[in-house]
Amino acid sequence: MPSQDRVAPGTEARAWAVGPSSSQDRLRGLLRAVETVVGEIELPVVLRRVVEAAVDLVDAEYGALGIIAADRVSLDQFIHVGLDAEAADAIGHLPRGRGILGALIAHPQPIRLGHLGEDPRAAGFPAHHPRMDSFLGAPVRVRGEVFGNLYLTNARRGSFTGEDEELVRALASTAGFAIQNARLFDEARTRAAWMTATAELSAAILSTPLDNILDLLAGRVADLAPGSRVSVLVPIDDSPVLRVAAARGPGEDEILNTTAGGTGGVSGRAMETGSLRLGTVARTPGARDPALLTTDDEEGPVIAVPLRTRQRTWGALSVARSPGERGYSPVELEVLGDLASQASIAWELSRARGEQQRAILNDERARIARDLHDHVIQQIFGAGLTLQSLAAALPDTGDRHRMDEVIRQLDDAIAQIRTVVFALSARDGGSLRHRLIDVVAEASGALRRPPALRFSGPVDSTVRGPLADDVVGVARELLTNSVRHADANTISLDVGIGRNDVWVVVADDGTGIRDPRRSGLANLADRAEARGGALTIETGTGGTRAEWRVPLAAEGEAR
Incomplete structure (x- = not known):
């Protein structure tokens, strides 16, 4: 020996x-x-x-x-x-x-x-x-x-x-x-770099739309932790299930919008207990945590911190390395926690400011709606009555017909203003009426005269979900065709609700459609047939009328 x-x-x-x-x-x-x-x-x-x-x-x-x-x-x-x-x-x-x-x-x-x-x-x-x-x-x-x-x-x-x-x-x-x-x-340099990034991130959050804040947060942290997987997980509709709302680093496309199984993994634990730091550990069979980088049998080191303010817990921010790489130090966990805390406060301020701006906008829209209803409509209506009394005294000549046409246009203007008043008074900016008004506004830029928009029936309360998406898509396609190809002076969009169906009608006085079988119209026809409806087109040298009509869906899309 x-x-x-x-x-x-x-x-x-x-x-x-x-x-x-x-x-x-x-x-x-x-x-x-x-x-x-x-x-x-x-x-x-x-x-x-x-x-x-x-x-x-x-x-x-x-x-x-x-x-x-x-x-x-x-x-x-x-x-x-x-x-x-x-x-x-x-x-x-x-x-x-x-x-x-x-x-x-x-x-x-x-x-x-x-x-x-x-x-x-x-x-x-x-x-x-x-x-x-x-x-x-x-x-x-x-x-x-x-x-x-x-x-x-x-x-x-x-x-x-x-x-x-x-x-x-x-x-x-x-x-x-x-x-x-x-x-x-090394710790002093790490603190300095993260403190600078935290200040810059807070300022950036305050000038960024709410929908983009999580992507901004993940991107800035990824710049500070190159090679790591950075993920931001948030609850789905106030439930305990967490969804990856933003991700950067290895496999980001694979985990985006996926959910964390079980209790939400390390992100769920961080939301419940506070900051979390783990080294390389054996992987739990069958479990999948999108916040972690894993091999077949091991999960790499990770740090996770909650995104919270006094008012609410938004979610959790995690940073993970591959198995075998060095673990995270207490200093790295500390600076990540500071960044998450400051980002959460900035997020809360941005949200509060957004709500304040929306409240101001809603008040202004309500004022405009009142002015339109109480003054503009009444004046136009009075002018229409005056013209009607004058037209009654005229003989049945060309002047009488022109007078009747002006009265009809005034009635049409009143109907459109009432549509705008209804949309301005509604609090739901994502309603079908608002979305269709936006579509008409997009199409109006290239026209001398904006398209007329009319609604029939309770479209907002009846058409919801995927059916509403189809209605908006069909209206956009048909309006775009008229604007680009019809060479029309007047275009109108009518959306209405019947007893059992919904329709979208776009009419113009243009040159007609040369090829009704082109791919855009064919797609609209396929979309109608998929819902048990049809697309009918009447076209000629005097104009075109396209009607897309489908039954109201029974699977929770209509109420």
Whole structure:
């Protein structure tokens, strides 16, 4: 059995195996290693240089620095030296903190072994792992707390000596100070970047439409956490089911508008309990959380925070990395929480301002509707009565017919103004009448005279859902055809409700339709037939009348 030298707590192995001059050379090597480590301030560079300095100091073939995870029983990061990228990919997952590595985590005291595989604590090696024999491990402490462990294997002189152990312990002690400085610098830079982004995001939210705020939020966080999956989940209609309303990062198109199963996953937990930070964990069979990045058997680290104000909880914001990547630090969770809090306040302010503006708009629309009804309609109606009395005294000549035409136009104007008054008085800006008024407004830009719009029956309360969408689509298509191709002076749109059906009629005095079978009209005919109705077209040199008529749907679309 080869000898194995284990160091008990508090003991010091000072059995130098070389002469004084060689010892001085190694001490000078330690000083050079210390200078190399403390000369950097970037945390990732410092960590790698610690490993490289330790490997050079004791002439080892392989070295690594394992960063202990928040659970204090596993490794969060594993920075290795001596193993190229191809060999590391062949191994797969790097060590997670079991066997000898786990023993060093559980009992943070130096371990020195002559033959690693013969120790009863050894857990063996995975496939494609290089052969490792001698071993030297030492903890790296930062402000009294174990930050990670140095692992060195395969001493080129055969085995590690007590002098090697002393040198590594000295290097680990110095590395702790360098790592602490680098961590403080990294945390300060992280806070500064997120504070700047938080201020910019709050200002941007206040000038962004409510429908685009979640996309804006996900995009800004993704800029701060490149390579991560950022997702914003919100409840569906005040239910406990959460939907991915915005996403950025790997697989964003696949998870957008999907739902989180069970209790809402990490986002649901964050909404219930507050901020959440998890490392890489085994994947729960059958469960699917769109906020997480997963492999076949593992879920990567994630942080999640609620989006809430005193008035309400909007949803949750989460940021996730792939399995095997480093976990999120408490500082990253803290700055994400600050950003989410400020974004929620800005969101609430934007919503309140939007409601205030809508209230002002509704009041103004109500005032305009009253003025139209009380003054404009009455004046036009009075003018029509005067013209009627004058027309009655005229003989049946051309002047009489022109007078009758003017009276008819005034009646038509009154009907259209009443339609506008009704739409202005309605509080539902998404009603069918409002949508059709918007369609007519869109089509009016290219016309000398805007299309006439008439409604018959309770279209708003009767036509809802997909049927309303079809009515709007049909009206837009037929109006567009008349505007673009008919060369008409007058165009009218009539939408009405019968006892069992709904119709859309567009009439013009244009040149007629040359090819009634063109694709746009064919699509409207197919849409009517799908609902059990029909599209009829009467066209000629004197104009065109297109009528789209379908039965009122029975499956909850009509009320």
